[in-house]
Amino acid sequence: MMFSLFLVPAPECFHGRIPITSKADIWSVGAILYFMTYGKRPEYETPQPPVGVSPTRSSLVQDVLNRCLQRNPNRRPDHRWLVQHPLT
Numbered sequence: 001m002m003f004s005l006f007l008v009p010a011p012e013c014f015h016g017r018i019p020i021t022s023k024a025d026i027w028s029v030g031a032i033l034y035f036m037t038y039g040k041r042p043e044y045e046t047p048q049p050p051v052g053v054s055p056t057r058s059s060l061v062q063d064v065l066n067r068c069l070q071r072n073p074n075r076r077p078d079h080r081w082l083v084q085h086p087l088t
Helices: 023-038 059-068 079-084
Strands: none
Touching: 023 059, 023 079, 059 079
16 A cells, blocks of 8 residues: 655546556655755645745755656656665
């Protein structure tokens, strides 16, 4: 059974057309990091920094956010990529 951050479940959790896999957990990692970085939940359509908030200066954080918060689960990295990322 897969779990997703209850505040911001992965987009595929709403559709029912796409099987929910571990990629939903990757979305949750990105959502948690986004919340820790910006103090707000990411938006589904454009998970960019909130209006009026400067983007993070860390290219490593931005890389993880950009990859983990892909709407399409097939475009998200797997756990191996995340574990090997320099940020982690």
